[in-house]
Amino acid sequence: MSGPLLVAVDEDPALLRDVEQELRDRYARTYRVMCFTSAEEALAGLESLAAADEEVALVLAAQRLAGGTGTELLGKVRRLHPHARLGLLIGWENWGDQSTGTALFESMTHGRLDQYVMRPSSPPDERFHSTISTFLLEWAEARRVAPNTVHVIGETWSGRAYELRQVLGRCAFPHTFLLADSDEARALLQNAGTENRFPLLVMPDGTILPDPTDADVARAAGATVDPQGSEFDLVIIGSGPAGLSAAVYGASEGLRTLVIDKGGLGGQATSSSLIRNYLGFPPGIGGGALARRAYEQAWVFGASFAFMQEAIHLRREGDRTVIRLAHGGKVAARAVVLATGASYRRLGIPELEALNGAGVVYGAAASEAPATVGQDVYVLGGANSAGQAALHLARYARHVTLVVRGSSLGAGMSHYLTRQVEATPALDVRLDTEVVGGGGDGWLEHLTLRARATGKTERVAADGLFLMIGARPHTEWLPADIDRDNEGFIVTGPDLSERRAKVLGHRPFPLETSLPGVLAAGDVRHGSVRRVASAVGEGSAAIQSVHRILAAGSVPATIPMTGPSSAAAVTVGSGSGHGSATSTLS
Numbered sequence: 351m352s353g354p355l356l357v358a359v360d361e362d363p364a365l366l367r368d369v370e371q372e373l374r375d376r377y378a379r380t381y382r383v384m385c386f387t388s389a390e391e392a393l394a395g396l397e398s399l400a401a402a403d404e405e406v407a408l409v410l411a412a413q414r415l416a417g418g419t420g421t422e423l424l425g426k427v428r429r430l431h432p433h434a435r436l437g438l439l440i441g442w443e444n445w446g447d448q449s450t451g452t453a454l455f456e457s458m459t460h461g462r463l464d465q466y467v468m469r470p471s472s473p474p475d476e477r478f479h480s481t482i483s484t485f486l487l488e489w490a491e492a493r494r495v496a497p498n499t500v501h502v503i504g505e506t507w508s509g510r511a512y513e514l515r516q517v518l519g520r521c522a523f524p525h526t527f528l529l530a531d532s533d534e535a536r537a538l539l540q541n542a543g544t545e546n547r548f549p550l551l552v553m554p555d556g557t558i559l560p561d562p563t564d565a566d567v568a569r570a571a572g573a574t575v576d577p578q579g580s581e582f583d584l585v586i587i588g589s590g591p592a593g594l595s596a597a598v599y600g601a602s603e604g605l606r607t608l609v610i611d612k613g614g615l616g617g618q619a620t621s622s623s624l625i626r627n628y629l630g631f632p633p634g635i636g637g638g639a640l641a642r643r644a645y646e647q648a649w650v651f652g653a654s655f656a657f658m659q660e661a662i663h664l665r666r667e668g669d670r671t672v673i674r675l676a677h678g679g680k681v682a683a684r685a686v687v688l689a690t691g692a693s694y695r696r697l698g699i700p701e702l703e704a705l706n707g708a709g710v711v712y713g714a715a716a717s718e719a720p721a722t723v724g725q726d727v728y729v730l731g732g733a734n735s736a737g738q739a740a741l742h743l744a745r746y747a748r749h750v751t752l753v754v755r756g757s758s759l760g761a762g763m764s765h766y767l768t769r770q771v772e773a774t775p776a777l778d779v780r781l782d783t784e785v786v787g788g789g790g791d792g793w794l795e796h797l798t799l800r801a802r803a804t805g806k807t808e809r810v811a812a813d814g815l816f817l818m819i820g821a822r823p824h825t826e827w828l829p830a831d832i833d834r835d836n837e838g839f840i841v842t843g844p845d846l847s848e849r850r851a852k853v854l855g856h857r858p859f860p861l862e863t864s865l866p867g868v869l870a871a872g873d874v875r876h877g878s879v880r881r882v883a884s885a886v887g888e889g890s891a892a893i894q895s896v897h898r899i900l901a902a903g904s905v906p907a908t909i910p911m912t913g914p915s916s917a918a919a920v921t922v923g924s925g926s927g928h929g930s931a932t933s934t935l936s
């Protein structure tokens with residue numbers, strides 16, 4: 351029999367038999383089941399499977415094993431079978447136990463396993479099977495054999511075929527690539543009956559899109575691409591976590607809602623392969639998967655989406671805001687949520703970019719710090735955020751080195767912080783220094799530092815690199831009447847100056863900007879926490895303020911209706927969700 355393998359390892363024969371039985375009963379039609387009773391035996395077996403190019407979908411191991419521990423074994427399996435999902439089997443008696451929790455946390459943080467799995471109780475144990483099914487779906491997605499996958503077929507990997515894969519990725523669309531002369535591509539195309547223009551897409555329903563434009567892809571991803579001239583209750587700019595959350599809450603609360611994004615779905619979150627700290631997902635969730643779920647949720651509530659549409663201009667016209675798009679269209683809304691996020695300045699060193707999330711971390715010092723116990727970590731940056739991160743990490747890590755390009759700490763950091771940094775025993779500062787290289791086998795192991803004055807380089811052992819080299823908000827296109835801080839982040843609510851707040855005609859609502867009817871949420875906002883959960887929280891809170899602003903027509907008409915678009919004066923329906931009235935702008 352062929353088929354991918356499900357592997358179970360446990361030194362207790364009775365417990366192993368229970369797991370084996372459950373796996374065979376449910377999955378034997380599609381998968382092969384293989385069991386081992388010791389770590390050595392399992393490792394040897396899995397090495398042979400890797401050498402024979404056999405596909406392993408899942409490995410479940412108990413922690414107590416003859417010849418090693420389960421987490422050690424799974425750590426080795428990760429390298430042999432990178433796509434396999436890895437679960438540590440635990441018993442009911444381990445549930446909530448502190449030492450088991452710590453071992454799981456450490457192993458999951460270092461990518462040695464994906465999740466714990468409660469041993470099956472008396473059959474049928476649907477909870478056990480729900481975990482196994484989730485594992486198998488994740489494996490299928492990683493192998494790009496999941497249902498509803500788009501196939502990109504091209505004559506070469508590069509050029510337009512590559513661009514199409516990027517666009518599909520930005521729309522959080524599962525996809526795979528096939529060369530046109532491969533057997534699989536021929537099989538997919540044999541009934542197409544048309545002259546094929548490569549590269550092409552084979553959609554999940556079998557439709558073929560020959561040589562599609564980005565807009566064709568966005569439309570196929572379920573997005574409205576040309577919102578030219580429509581009017582909405584609420585337009586959200588940005589479909590990252592903040593924008594998606596605003597869309598779910600806005601649409602579900604009866605506002606006719608449009609989300610515009612210059613790319614696709616998910617914002618920065620899609621560059622995170624695993625978000626570990628988002629509520630409700632103990633094993634973590636991929637940024638793309640989270641965005642896709644939120645998109646579906648917003649869509650079910652009636653929100654419209656327009657991908658590949660960049661907002662380039664925004665102004666108040668009477669009691670509404672008109673947004674101009676790069677492709678020439680425009681949309682109007684009674685309220686706007688700016689959720690355009692920010693980009694972290696990247697280091698741009700390929701070998702370190704490849705270890706993003708595997709020891710190399712942008713921003714997230716606070717959430718990652720507990721995982722650095724006993725480690726030597728480096729923080730790159732010379733501003734307050736870098737100082738704060740270094741101090742926080744020094745509470746956990748064995749040693750922290752703050753690497754600063756400048757020749758004094760005081761140049762970029764507040765005095766109180768420099769004093770704290772200097773007084774912290776486990777924290778050293780290297781001034782006039784930059785990170786120029788580094789690497790590791792699946793996880794960061796070393797960095798190359800260069801002294802700027804002499805050019806001398808040094809290789810140092812490192813378990814973590816925290817990059818705090820600044821973020822740039824996407825606000826350069828906004829009008830001057832939207833107040834921003836020195837770095838360009840949008841000032842909202844109580845942070846607005848008295849003079850700015852006066853324009854609003856009321857005490858600023860939470861997340862309200864200095865321009866009436868316009869709110870900001872997520873990373874683009876001055877003072878935001880820059881995490882997925884806080885962006886989601888702000889997106890939902892913004893809708894609360896939208897209701898308050900719209901109630902009793904509390905948006906003052908600050909800008910008279912002038913210019914060509916004044917002829918486009920229309921009344922916006924105040925109906926709800928899918929059915930609310932809209933009209934067309936001229």
Ligand SMILES: Cc1cc2nc3c(=O)[nH]c(=O)nc-3n(C[C@H](O)[C@H](O)[C@H](O)COP(=O)(O)OP(=O)(O)OC[C@H]3O[C@@H](n4cnc5c(N)ncnc54)[C@H](O)[C@@H]3O)c2cc1C
Binds near residue numbers: 659662
């Ligand atoms: C590599 C990486 C890993 C991360 N890991 C984690 C993690 O594990 N846990 C965690 O909590 N946080 C993590 N974060 C941070 C988290 O992703 C962000 O805090 C979060 O995505 C912010 O959401 P947002 O909606 O405010 O903005 P963004 O996610 O930045 O989304 C903004 C969106 O606006 C769009 N946009 C911008 N300008 C325009 C325009 N003019 N017109 C139309 N659209 C526009 C962009 O295309 C983008 O899609 C990570 C970030 C990165 C970069």
